[in-house]
Amino acid sequence: MSPSCRGLSPRMHLGPGGLRIVVAENHATPITAVAVYCLGGVRNERRELSGITHLAQRMLLKGTRRRDAEDLAEELEFLGARYAPFTSKDLVGATLSVLSRNLPRALDLLAECILEPAFLPEELERERRLVLTEIRRRQDDGFAYAMDLSEAALYRRHPYRLPVAGTQASVRRLERKHLIRWHGRLYSPDRMVVAVVGDLRASQMRDLVAEAFAPLDRPLPGLPEPEPEEPPETPRLRCRRRARQHVALALSFMGPPFPSPEFLALDVLAQVLAGMSGRLFTELRDRRGLGYAVGAGLEPRRDRAHFGFHLGTSLEHRQVALQGLLEELRRVREVPVSRQELAKVRRHLLGLFAIAMQRKAVQASRLAFFELMGAGHGFLEGYPEAIRRVTPEAMLSAAQTHLRLEGYGCGQVLPHAPSRSSR
Amino acid sequence: MGSDVVREVLPSGLRVLVQEVYPASVVSVAFWIGIGSLHETDGNAGISHFLEHMLFKGSAARPSGTLTREIHALGGYVNAFTSFESTCLWCVVPSRHLETVLEALAETVLHPLLEDLEAEREIGVILDEMRMRQDRPEAWCTQQLLRLAYPRHPYGRPVIGLESVLRSMTASQLRAHHRAHYVGRNMAVVVVGDVQAAPTLERIGDLLATVTPGQALPSRPEPESPQEALRRLDLEQDLSSAHLQMLFPVPGLFSPEAPACDLLASVLGEGRSSRLCRRLREREGLVSRVGCSAFLEREPGFFLVDCTLPPENLKAVEAGIFEELEALGREGPTAREMQKARNRAESTFVFNQETVEGIARTLGHFEMLGDHTLAQLHVRRLAAVRSEEVLAACRDHLRTERCSVVHYRPPGARTVS
Numbered sequence: 001m002s003p004s005c006r007g008l009s010p011r012m013h014l015g016p017g018g019l020r021i022v023v024a025e026n027h028a029t030p031i032t033a034v035a036v037y038c039l040g041g042v043r044n045e046r047r048e049l050s051g052i053t054h055l056a057q058r059m060l061l062k063g064t065r066r067r068d069a070e071d072l073a074e075e076l077e078f079l080g081a082r083y084a085p086f087t088s089k090d091l092v093g094a095t096l097s098v099l100s101r102n103l104p105r106a107l108d109l110l111a112e113c114i115l116e117p118a119f120l121p122e123e124l125e126r127e128r129r130l131v132l133t134e135i136r137r138r139q140d141d142g143f144a145y146a147m148d149l150s151e152a153a154l155y156r157r158h159p160y161r162l163p164v165a166g167t168q169a170s171v172r173r174l175e176r177k178h179l180i181r182w183h184g185r186l187y188s189p190d191r192m193v194v195a196v197v198g199d200l201r202a203s204q205m206r207d208l209v210a211e212a213f214a215p216l217d218r219p220l221p222g223l224p225e226p227e228p229e230e231p232p233e234t235p236r237l238r239c240r241r242r243a244r245q246h247v248a249l250a251l252s253f254m255g256p257p258f259p260s261p262e263f264l265a266l267d268v269l270a271q272v273l274a275g276m277s278g279r280l281f282t283e284l285r286d287r288r289g290l291g292y293a294v295g296a297g298l299e300p301r302r303d304r305a306h307f308g309f310h311l312g313t314s315l316e317h318r319q320v321a322l323q324g325l326l327e328e329l330r331r332v333r334e335v336p337v338s339r340q341e342l343a344k345v346r347r348h349l350l351g352l353f354a355i356a357m358q359r360k361a362v363q364a365s366r367l368a369f370f371e372l373m374g375a376g377h378g379f380l381e382g383y384p385e386a387i388r389r390v391t392p393e394a395m396l397s398a399a400q401t402h403l404r405l406e407g408y409g410c411g412q413v414l415p416h417a418p419s420r421s422s423r
Numbered sequence: 424m425g426s427d428v429v430r431e432v433l434p435s436g437l438r439v440l441v442q443e444v445y446p447a448s449v450v451s452v453a454f455w456i457g458i459g460s461l462h463e464t465d466g467n468a469g470i471s472h473f474l475e476h477m478l479f480k481g482s483a484a485r486p487s488g489t490l491t492r493e494i495h496a497l498g499g500y501v502n503a504f505t506s507f508e509s510t511c512l513w514c515v516v517p518s519r520h521l522e523t524v525l526e527a528l529a530e531t532v533l534h535p536l537l538e539d540l541e542a543e544r545e546i547g548v549i550l551d552e553m554r555m556r557q558d559r560p561e562a563w564c565t566q567q568l569l570r571l572a573y574p575r576h577p578y579g580r581p582v583i584g585l586e587s588v589l590r591s592m593t594a595s596q597l598r599a600h601h602r603a604h605y606v607g608r609n610m611a612v613v614v615v616g617d618v619q620a621a622p623t624l625e626r627i628g629d630l631l632a633t634v635t636p637g638q639a640l641p642s643r644p645e646p647e648s649p650q651e652a653l654r655r656l657d658l659e660q661d662l663s664s665a666h667l668q669m670l671f672p673v674p675g676l677f678s679p680e681a682p683a684c685d686l687l688a689s690v691l692g693e694g695r696s697s698r699l700c701r702r703l704r705e706r707e708g709l710v711s712r713v714g715c716s717a718f719l720e721r722e723p724g725f726f727l728v729d730c731t732l733p734p735e736n737l738k739a740v741e742a743g744i745f746e747e748l749e750a751l752g753r754e755g756p757t758a759r760e761m762q763k764a765r766n767r768a769e770s771t772f773v774f775n776q777e778t779v780e781g782i783a784r785t786l787g788h789f790e791m792l793g794d795h796t797l798a799q800l801h802v803r804r805l806a807a808v809r810s811e812e813v814l815a816a817c818r819d820h821l822r823t824e825r826c827s828v829v830h831y832r833p834p835g836a837r838t839v840s
Contacts, residue, residue: 028446073695080770126708133711136663243661245554277495292551344496351498
């Protein structure tokens with residue numbers, strides 16, 4: 001057992017309707033963390049109604065059949081709870097962390113938000129306006145905007161091309177009846193996992209969850225499934241110009257599905273490239289001084305993982321920095337990583353894993369995520385061993401298949417004119 | 424959660440804090456140096472942050488860039504930051520590597536090379552960092568706000584420094600800065616994790632035996648002259664959303680009013696049910712985000728209000744904030760609001776205790792302010808605050824004439840005359 005999971009022995013229980021409840025005792029702190037995860041998100045959206053999942057999720061905190069938005073927020077915050085519904089490309093859900101003595105009340109409130117949102121018309125209009133503001137705001141953040149552009153360039157049809165919050169046009173189009181219908185189809189117990197990690201008795205935590213989510217007693221019909229899409233044959237570029245000091249650039253590649261052995265190989269490869277001791281930082285920033293920020297990230301997804309890269313540089317260095325980045329990607333496609341470098345990267349990856357796993361919120365979220373995505377909650381404990389088994393050959397082969405330099409997405413947010421000096 | 428904190432002072436005055444915490448096999452080690460932008464002048468602005476960068480650019484036993492790679496290869500990470508008050512180099516690693524990282528961090532902090540060529544190159548990196556900050560609207564807005572509120576006091580200068588000053592800064596200045604301030608009476612080492620206190624203390628004592636006590640601590644800046652009228656700055660930029668930020672001077676952490684100021688931030692602007700968020704976001708839908716925070720260290724402290732909003736709402740939101748401040752200064756918080764703020768503070772404290780790096784950060788931060796027990800003490804002080812004190816803090820400090828306000832917005836959206 002890895003040190004990070006010391007004493008964490010998750011057990012799974014099947015609730016009515018097929019709801020999976022994963023429970024683990026952890027007595028390190030008087031905190032309990034809950035993760036409610038459900039398959040269904042941007043991946044299942046239609047383009048015209050892009051952002052419907054996100055807006056429906058946002059409405060979870062805007063009032064239930066029993067209490068209004070203010071009462072909900074007031075009660076949860078009075079308990080000192082940290083709580084947040086979320087939406088991703090594949091999933092929706094909510095997380096909760098709270099002092100364990102307040103768990104029963106906080107969990108009831110969270111379940112009420114998820115199961116009984118009221119979608120009050122007045123609240124909906126207010127939340128819609130806020131979401132529209134946030135969509136505009138995201139375009140002020142160079143890297144976030146460049147990544148959105150990059151992924152929109154990578155995919156032509158698959159919903160992964162759509163931003164989580166939708167577009168100005170699609171969010172304006174969403175009607176209350178759409179949201180109610182969509183929410184009614186989303187939370188199906190057979191597509192859901194609730195994971196709890198806390199310092200209470202396992203049976204007590206299990207019973208609290210089963211009771212709170214008891215109304216979910218039967219599975220719902222499936223959600224619309226997207227058509228698969230193959231990687232592009234040529235690089236696809238999207239640029240926007242803003243009055244800025246530096247260039248924000250992002251690249252997107254289609255990876256393998258999660259879970260898969262190839263995904264793990266790319267997970268290790270991402271670590272070879274990313275971070276302050278990774279090749280990109282060492283080569284592009286440290287050795288050649290081509291930019292302040294550079295990084296890589298692999299996001300697990302059901303259909304195809306997203307392998308993304310970002311680079312912040314000056315307008316004058318843009319082309320040479322991009323060429324330098326592509327050169328590093330070419331290198332991992334052509335030359336296997338040495339055993340020595342792999343050993344270092346592996347230790348770093350596993351160390352970061354152990355450090356992140358100090359938090360119960362991370363433990364609960366990962367248990368729920370792995371279980372829901374089909375890897376099984378046991379994958380959490382097996383993760384270090386699976387990483388240790390990744391070979392240089394597997395990484396090379398995964399890079400050749402998935403880091404396709406002949407076709408990728410590229411997004412750039414550029415300054416209007418050559419960078420002027422700051423004050 | 425673990426043992427008590429063991430604190431020892433070495434003959435040089437260097438303070439060592441160790442806490443045994445067991446849930447995970449990891450340890451956090453942090454070196455704190457009591458030097459930051461507060462101790463700088465217009466002539467050397469940014470030198471502390473520059474020196475922090477240069478710690479990664481080679482030391483007697485480690486060529487440039489090696490420290491990061493070494494710590495990563497142990498399965499951990501290392502980072503550093505500079506604030507108004509201090510510089511901190513910290514890492515988290517699997518606890519079996521404690522000995523290695525103690526040696527590596529001590530060597531890095533005590534014997535940096537500070538070579539001319541590396542320093543010249545690093546200036547370029549810092550200028551890039553500066554430009555990137557300019558492209559982050561919230562951070563840039565806060566920097567302009569601090570400049571407006573503190574025309575004389577160093578809070579008004581960015582920690583990263585001034586471009587003109589940095590361009591001509593030399594490695595020999597860095598070496599002198601290092602000699603003067605990286606000294607025993609100005610430093611603390613904090614170790615938290617799955618370790619044993621006694622041998623750790625002994626090892627640190629050996630590693631740092633050659634540290635000299637140094638001269639007197641850096642002097643503190645003169646206070647800013649009191650403000651008598653509202654200050655306003657209106658900035659245009661190619662943005663999609665607008666930002667509104669306000670600053671009010673408040674007393675520092677050691678003032679009897681500090682806990683009341685903390686609760687004031689909580690009641691006004693922490694969470695959806697706080698007064699400003701409830702009104703401006705939840706009820707009126709005028710802002711996409713609003714929050715308050717009280718910056719409480721040594722004197723002086725300040726209170727911030729920070730909003731993101733559509734530019735057409737700037738005027739209404741500013742008016743709404745002043746109305747809410749006025750109402751709270753008149754009626755005070757309810758008993759329920761007080762209890763909610765205390766519950767929130769208690770939860771935050773416990774959440775921060777979940778990781779070794781969180782515990783180490785809290786310990787080091789308060790030790791540099793004078794006493795590591797201040798964190799827990801502050802939670803106890805919060806429990807004792809009465810609602811009249813919060814009312815009084817609001818009435819006395821969050822006054823229109825003491826306020827500095829910045830609107831950072833897209834062009835064309837004229838707001839307040």
